[in-house]
Amino acid sequence: MDLFLLVIGSIFVNNILLAQYLGNCPFCGVSKKLGPAIGMGVAVIFVSTLASIFTWIVYHYLLEPQGLEYLKTLVFILVIAALVQFVEIFIKKQSKGLYDSLGIFLPLITTNCAVMGIALLNIKHGFDFVEMIVFSASSAAGFALAILLFASVRERLFISSVPVAMRGTAIALVTAGVMSLAFMGFAGMTN
Amino acid sequence: MLIPAMILGGIAVIAAVGLGVAARVFYVEEDPRIKGILDLLPGANCGGCGMAGCSACAAAIVEGKAEVNACVVGQTEVARDIAAFMGMEMQDNEPQVACPDCQGGARATRKYEYGGFDDCRAAMLFYHGPLMCDHGCLGLGTCVRACQFGAITMGDAGLPIFDPARCVGCGACVRACPKGIISIISETTKILHWNRYSECLAPCRQKCPAQVNVPKYIEHIKNGEFELALLTVKENNPLPLSTGRVCPEPCSLACRRQIEDEPVAINYLKRFAADYEMNSGKRLHVPVAPETGKKVTVVGGGPAGLSAAYYLRRLGHSVTLFEQMPDLGGMLRYGIPEYRLPKAILDWDIQGILDLGVKVRTGVSLGRDFTLDFLRAEGADAIFLAVGAWRDRELGLAEIKPDGVISGIKFLELFQEDPLTRVKGHAIVIGGGNTAIDAARTSLRAGAESVTIVYRRSRDEMPANPVEIVAAEEEGIQFRFLCAPNRFITEGDNLAGLEVLGMKLGEPDSDGRRRPFPVKGTEEVIPCELLVEAVGQMPDLDFLEKDGMPTLPTTRWNTIDAKEETLQTDVPYIFTGGDCFTGPGLMVEAISAGRFVARSIHYYMTEGEIPPIEQRQTGLVPESIFDSLVGVLPRPKVHEPVVSLEDRLGTFKEVEGTIDEEDARYEARRCLNCGTYCYDQELEAERAEDAESIAG
Numbered sequence: 107m108d109l110f111l112l113v114i115g116s117i118f119v120n121n122i123l124l125a126q127y128l129g130n131c132p133f134c135g136v137s138k139k140l141g142p143a144i145g146m147g148v149a150v151i152f153v154s155t156l157a158s159i160f161t162w163i164v165y166h167y168l169l170e171p172q173g174l175e176y177l178k179t180l181v182f183i184l185v186i187a188a189l190v191q192f193v194e195i196f197i198k199k200q201s202k203g204l205y206d207s208l209g210i211f212l213p214l215i216t217t218n219c220a221v222m223g224i225a226l227l228n229i230k231h232g233f234d235f236v237e238m239i240v241f242s243a244s245s246a247a248g249f250a251l252a253i254l255l256f257a258s259v260r261e262r263l264f265i266s267s268v269p270v271a272m273r274g275t276a277i278a279l280v281t282a283g284v285m286s287l288a289f290m291g292f293a294g295m296t297n
Numbered sequence: 298m299l300i301p302a303m304i305l306g307g308i309a310v311i312a313a314v315g316l317g318v319a320a321r322v323f324y325v326e327e328d329p330r331i332k333g334i335l336d337l338l339p340g341a342n343c344g345g346c347g348m349a350g351c352s353a354c355a356a357a358i359v360e361g362k363a364e365v366n367a368c369v370v371g372q373t374e375v376a377r378d379i380a381a382f383m384g385m386e387m388q389d390n391e392p393q394v395a396c397p398d399c400q401g402g403a404r405a406t407r408k409y410e411y412g413g414f415d416d417c418r419a420a421m422l423f424y425h426g427p428l429m430c431d432h433g434c435l436g437l438g439t440c441v442r443a444c445q446f447g448a449i450t451m452g453d454a455g456l457p458i459f460d461p462a463r464c465v466g467c468g469a470c471v472r473a474c475p476k477g478i479i480s481i482i483s484e485t486t487k488i489l490h491w492n493r494y495s496e497c498l499a500p501c502r503q504k505c506p507a508q509v510n511v512p513k514y515i516e517h518i519k520n521g522e523f524e525l526a527l528l529t530v531k532e533n534n535p536l537p538l539s540t541g542r543v544c545p546e547p548c549s550l551a552c553r554r555q556i557e558d559e560p561v562a563i564n565y566l567k568r569f570a571a572d573y574e575m576n577s578g579k580r581l582h583v584p585v586a587p588e589t590g591k592k593v594t595v596v597g598g599g600p601a602g603l604s605a606a607y608y609l610r611r612l613g614h615s616v617t618l619f620e621q622m623p624d625l626g627g628m629l630r631y632g633i634p635e636y637r638l639p640k641a642i643l644d645w646d647i648q649g650i651l652d653l654g655v656k657v658r659t660g661v662s663l664g665r666d667f668t669l670d671f672l673r674a675e676g677a678d679a680i681f682l683a684v685g686a687w688r689d690r691e692l693g694l695a696e697i698k699p700d701g702v703i704s705g706i707k708f709l710e711l712f713q714e715d716p717l718t719r720v721k722g723h724a725i726v727i728g729g730g731n732t733a734i735d736a737a738r739t740s741l742r743a744g745a746e747s748v749t750i751v752y753r754r755s756r757d758e759m760p761a762n763p764v765e766i767v768a769a770e771e772e773g774i775q776f777r778f779l780c781a782p783n784r785f786i787t788e789g790d791n792l793a794g795l796e797v798l799g800m801k802l803g804e805p806d807s808d809g810r811r812r813p814f815p816v817k818g819t820e821e822v823i824p825c826e827l828l829v830e831a832v833g834q835m836p837d838l839d840f841l842e843k844d845g846m847p848t849l850p851t852t853r854w855n856t857i858d859a860k861e862e863t864l865q866t867d868v869p870y871i872f873t874g875g876d877c878f879t880g881p882g883l884m885v886e887a888i889s890a891g892r893f894v895a896r897s898i899h900y901y902m903t904e905g906e907i908p909p910i911e912q913r914q915t916g917l918v919p920e921s922i923f924d925s926l927v928g929v930l931p932r933p934k935v936h937e938p939v940v941s942l943e944d945r946l947g948t949f950k951e952v953e954g955t956i957d958e959e960d961a962r963y964e965a966r967r968c969l970n971c972g973t974y975c976y977d978q979e980l981e982a983e984r985a986e987d988a989e990s991i992a993g
Contacts, residue, residue: 164308174301181308188312192319199323267422270414 109240114295116245122220123252124282124289129220133253134278138264143257147250149212151243154221156193157186158242161225162235182225190215220249256285330359330383337378339370358383369467370446399456399478405430421475434478443473452520461528462582484584487532488608489896492914499972500551501563503917506889509533511548511563512970518566519965524581526570531583534888535607536600538575538646539629541568542638542953544885545762553921553971558931561968562956565937569961575645585653586613591902594619594672596663597683599627600884601875603650604891605681605898610653612899617677618655621662625651627685628876629884631710632732634739635949640713664840669847669871679870679898682857683891686876688837692727692830695785701792702785705732705831712739716949719744722826725795726750727782729759730881733831734766737774740827742949748774749823753781753800753813768952772945777823781815786822794824836877847871854880863897863907864890872898932967935960 122128129150136146161182169175194212198205215221224245228238259281268277334355357363358379365383366376411420411427417439420426426435436455448463449470457470457479471479492498492508501511510529517526530537544564552560574581591614595602598620606616624630625647630640651657661667663684672680689704705728711718724745726737729752737748750769752759755778759766770776779800786794799819802811835855840846847868850858857873859866864874874890876882900907938954945952956964 168304172300172304174304177301177305180305184305184308184312188316191316195316195319195323198325267418270416270419 109237112237112240113244116241117248117251118289118292119295120245121248121252121289121292122223122245123249124286125293126223127286128223129218129249132215132218132220133249133256133282134275137253137257137260137278140254140257140261143253144250147253149215150218150220150249151246153190153193153212153215153218154224154246154249155239155242157189157221158225158228158238160185160189162228162233162238165229178226178229182222186221186225220246252285256282259285328356328359331355333382334358334379337371337375337382338368339375370465399432399434399476405433418473418475426476432478433476435476439473439475440470440479443469445469454520458520458522461525483586485586485612488611488892489899491893491896491910493910493912494914495912496914497972498914498918499970500553500917501548501561502972503914504551505533505548506883506886507533507892508889509548509567512968512972514570515561515563515566515965515968516970518570518961519968521962523570523573526566527574528581528583530567530570531581533892534885535604535650535891536629536646536884536888537567537571538642539600539638540564540885540888541571541955542642542951543629543633545764545883547883547885551917553926553969554929554967556921556923557926557929559934562934562937562964565935565956566961566964568955569958572955575642580649580652583611583649583653585611588615589613589903591615591678592617592676593679593681593898593902594675594677595681595683596672597627597681597685597875597877598622598625598657598659599683599685599875599887600629601683601685601887601891601894602627602681603647604888605683605874605895606655606891607650607653608892608895609898610650610655612895614899614902616655618657619661619663619667620657620659621665623660625657625659628687631713632706632735634709634712634735634742635716636738636742636945636952637735639951662840664843664846668843668845670845673870677870678902679872681894681898682866682871682873682877683875683887683894684836684838684840684877686834686836686881688835689830690833690835692782692832694782699785699787699792700790701826702828702830705736705829706834708736708829708831709739712743712949720827722746723824724748724827724829725823725825726829726831728752728831728833729754729761730831730833731761731765732834733829734761734769736829736831738765738769738772740829741772741774742945742947744947745827749777749825750774751777751780751782751795751797751823753779754802754811755779758802758810772942779813781813783820785828786824792826792828794822795828796820796822834876834881836880838877856880862909862913864894865897865901865907869901872901926969929969934967935964 116122120126123130123133132146132150136142161178164181164185165175165178169178169181190212194205224242227245228241231237231241233241256278260278263277263281272280331352332355335352338351338355340351351368354363354367358365358367365380368375368379406429407427408424408429409427411423413419413423415437417426417435417437420435420437425431428435434456436451438451438457440457441449441451445467446463446465448460448465449457450460452458466481468481471481492503499512502508505511510532514526514529517523517529527537534540541564544567546560546564549560549563552563554561589612593609593614593616595606595609595616595618598618602618602620603625606618610616618625620627622631626640626643629638629643663669663682669680687706689706691704705726709732720740720743722745724737724740724747726733726740726748727750729750733750733752737750741748756766756776777797779802780797781800782795783798784796785792786796797820799816799821800813801816803814804812806812836857838851838855838857841849841851849866849868849871852858856879857866857877859873859878864872864878866873872894874894875887878890879886897907935956937956940950940952940954944950
């Protein structure tokens with residue numbers, strides 16, 4: 107039951123994008139069309155789950171025993187960057203189809219603060235291994251849901267008449283704000 | 298301090314080593330050709346090819362998912378380079394160019410003053426824009442800004458002007474235009490298109506057998522864009538210099554300007570535009586579609602054959618032209634005298650067609666030197682028979698003709714073979730068509746003491762061009778109307794005179810011409826030493842009797858029979874058109890037949906079936922119901938410079954000259970630009986006054 111609440115909480119209530127506002131760059135950059143947005147969402151789920159596993163292990167078995175918790179931000183950046191690069195090289199060789207669909211998003215994720223944020227939140231909340239995996243995957247799923255909804259809205263915006271001054275990123279940010287307000291309706295449903 | 302640094306450094310080293318090893322172990326060999334092609338592409342990353350940037354395009358070309366000509370920006374040159382790089386043969390990319398569909402510009406009435414944001418799409422949001430006309434261009438220039446290649450400029454008339462040389466056919470303007478009046482049209486589409494009733498067409502454009510877009514080229518001349526004007530003519534007429542000289546302008550008969558004063562001198566304007574190119578000495582580029590690998594043989598190098606060869610070549614087919622005479626041009630060369638159409642000028646027109654890559658064999662005659670079966674065996678996918686109408690009709694006055702009697706076409710041919718041919722004494726020409734007038738004016742120039750034209754009906758019934766009749770009268774040629782030849786008067790073997798009989802006109806016959814009847818007791822002898830029979834021509838179809846010819850049905854007028862709507866004969870791969878199908882007609886009709894048959898042959902060879910033209914326009918729209926045009930001030934038409942009478946006689950100097958640029962632009966302003974959806978009476982009146990003050 108706790109895990110179910112964790113899933114609901116991390117997808118809707120504490121949506122990593124709309125409630126905590128992490129991962130804003132791909133959210134604005136890759137949300138003009140639905141197709142790439144889906145690709146981005148899937149890539150984030152994949153990478154953030156993998157990155158969380160590695161950072162959790164590094165934190166609990168390397169940094170904590172040495173009392174070096176304060177180094178976690180620096181170390182996580184290093185670990186995530188190396189990991190993403192490795193994953194890219196690996197799937198380019200092993201799975202051409204997956205690479206073609208995820209390929210161009212992987213380098214973008216290297217610097218995605220949502221992935222970093224999830225890794226750090228795992229530590230902050232003191233999750234055990236299972237909780238960590240569930241939280242990471244569902245938080246990333248929340249990101250995917252948000253970017254998917256947002257891309258759909260932007261596709262509609264593209265064909266409607268927007269005042270010149272508001273075109274492009276300006277109207278996108280306003281839209282994101284309105285969506286964020288809508289997600290506030292979930293607040294308080296879980297702890 | 299040491300431990301944290303070591304851990305951090307250790308992780309970094311492990312990551313670096315891990316990545317280094319991974320890069321080796323999981324190394325994927327990338328095709329070096331991708332980078333090579335990327336260097337050849339223009340690097341605009343415009344997405345015009347439909348792929349995500351130039352690198353994706355390069356990868357697609359290497360994988361064979363895209364053609365070498367995928368890049369719309371680079372067009373032919375880049376495609377050729379890439380093809381060479383890939384070791385492939387070049388597939389030519391047919392250029393596609395943006396064309397506006399509105400000629401109205403500032404003419405449409407305004408619903409309200411628009412002072413908003415300077416963008417058509419913004420203006421469009423308010424009740425579909427400030428124009429009364431739903432169709433028309435708003436003129437705020439959104440397309441100009443959308444074009445990344447600087448191919449669009451805003452003209453004086455408030456309409457965008459497209460530069461075909463710069464347009465790459467990317468379609469950015471099409472997407473930007475909220476009115477949807479810009480379309481990307483390939484040359485093939487234009488060649489295959491025939492007028493439809495569903496289109497809004499100016500009367501001149503409906504009347505012209507070749508369907509030349511008259512208002513458009515006049516508009517170009519008005520704006521001083523003479524090259525664009527000529528390219529517009531060439532879309533439907535590959536022989537503009539010759540047409541500009543000999544065409545009797547059926548289009549001007551339909552000109553709405555006649556309601557107020559005289560028709561626009563359309564043919565003078567065409568001649569001006571065509572001469573402009575010739576005098577510049579540089580030929581305008583005419584695009585040719587990629588090779589289709591189909592072979593067509595055209596038999597007959599007259600206007601119909603030349604026109605068909607021109608359009609079939611432009612559609613990408615391989616064309617070979619067979620001509621029985623030593624030079625191309627058919628009746629234009631051998632039937633029209635030098636003073637009307639100088640042969641050097643005809644040569645320039647013909648060379649323009651041959652330059653597209655048409656192969657020619659002259660001096661070979663169908664039936665004598667080759668057969669249709671031979672052409673088929675040689676690999677022709679289709680054959681176009683355009684043998685013309687070269688056999689003279691005869692009066693049958695005597696079984697054996699006395700010396701001094703010659704038929705019209707033979708007579709005119711003599712002067713093409715030897716321009717210094719002379720004639721002596723009095724000459725009589727029988728007939729009322731253009732050949733008769735040509736023969737009369739030619740004999741006058743060749744030294745005849747006097748020339749009389751004998752015609753059995755009255756002047757009103759003469760089928761010759763009115764301009765030609767007037768010119769003949771000016772030159773002192775006598776006319777004997779209502780007068781029919783009865784018998785030759787001979788002295789030994791030589792001709793001494795012609796006995797003629799007076800005629801009277803009766804009821805109109807099936808042609809609508811009044812049939813003449815002889816009046817008894819009116820015999821009279823006109824003395825003469827030369828008599829030219831120019832009483833009509835018909836096709837010479839003797840070759841059909843020879844061996845090695847498929848059976849082709851003929852009509853009772855001795856023409857080849859074919860289906861009216863396709864010009865295809867009973868033998869599917871043989872097509873016909875021009876004079877040998879219709880009987881003797883105008884040059885512009887032959888040109889029209891050439892393009893029409895090119896359409897049929899194109900569909901026959903590529904698709905096997907020839908689709909009918911839906912709603913094909915054949916008749917004219919009804920005449921205007923107005924007896925005056927508000928806002929149109931009467932202004933006289935310009936006149937071509939003409940050589941003086943003294944200079945005409947005894948030489949074959951071209952009689953009519955070309956109007957100058959000032960006159961051309963004045964005349965172009967007389968065009969009412971019919972066939973547009975919008976018309977603002979008040980604005981038109983203002984513009985007419987402005988033009989008047991400028992001109993006057």
